[in-house]
Each structure stands twice: as C-alpha cells, then as structure tokens.
Amino acid sequence: MKRYLNLQDFATPVLGIGLLLGVVIPVLLWLVERLFQLVVLSLLMKISLTGGGIVLGVLFLLIILEQIQDRILTRQVLQNRTRIPLKNGSYECPYCGNLALKSIDATCPICQRDLKPETDKPQPY
Numbered sequence: 353m354k355r356y357l358n359l360q361d362f363a364t365p366v367l368g369i370g371l372l373l374g375v376v377i378p379v380l381l382w383l384v385e386r387l388f389q390l391v392v393l394s395l396l397m398k399i400s401l402t403g404g405g406i407v408l409g410v411l412f413l414l415i416i417l418e419q420i421q422d423r424i425l426t427r428q429v430l431q432n433r434t435r436i437p438l439k440n441g442s443y444e445c446p447y448c449g450n451l452a453l454k455s456i457d458a459t460c461p462i463c464q465r466d467l468k469p470e471t472d473k474p475q476p477y
C-alpha cells in the first residue's frame with residue numbers, strides 16, 4: 353500500500369506551534385525585557401524565534417511537497433479514466449456520467465469522447 357502525504361489534520365496544530373514559538377513567545381519576551389530591563393531574555397527570544405522559524409519552514413516545505421504530489425496524482429487519475437462497470441451490466445461514462453454505455457462502445461454517444469478499453473491489455477487487430 354502506497355502512503356501519501358496528507359497534512360489535513362497535521363498542519364493546523366503545527367502552524368499553531370510555529371506561530372507560538374515564532375511570534376507570540378518572542379513578542380511577550382520582548383515586552384517583558386523592555387518593561388523590566390532584563391537582557392537575559394533576548395537569548396530566550398532568539399531561541400524561540402529560531403525554533404518557530406524551523407517549524408514554520410518545515411511546514412511550508414511539506415505544504416509545497418503535498419501540492420506537487422496532489423498535482424501528480426490528479427494528472428494520473430485524469431489520464432487513466434476508464435468506463436465504470438455497473439451492476440446491471442452497462443457502464444458509466446467517466447466524463448459525463450452517461451449510464452447507458454455498452455462494453456463495445458469506443459466513444460460515448462452523449463459526450464463523444466473516446467473511451468479506453470477496460471483492461472490495459474493490447475487489443476487484438
């Protein structure tokens with residue numbers, strides 16, 4: 353079974369962690385540092401900024417990879433459309449949804465698009 357990159361449930365919590373580390377904590381530390389004149393907090397601020405930047409950078413790369421993967425998968429699905437067998441023995445057109453296709457139809461009578469044979473085996477001459 354192939355595994356696919358899917359950030360649907362993963363991206364939101366990681367984005368929250370990245371924004372917390374990269375924006376919220378550094379701003380709070382900066383405010384505390386300004387109010388109380390504590391120089392020591394600037395090191396913590398830099399560490400938090402670096403961590404948040406790394407988390408957001410990795411998330412950005414994963415989003416780009418997922419977009420590329422989805423584009424490739426969509427292209428494969430669109431290129432490999434085949435007629436869909438139905439329980440009553442007829443077929444459904446993958447382009448227009450015509451439910452009255454026969455197994456011998458080379459083109460759809462409704463949308464006039466060419467239909468691939470059911471199998472990838474070469475057709476006899």
Ligand SMILES: [Zn+2]
Pocket residue numbers: 445446447448449450460461462463464465
């Ligand atoms: Zn059709």
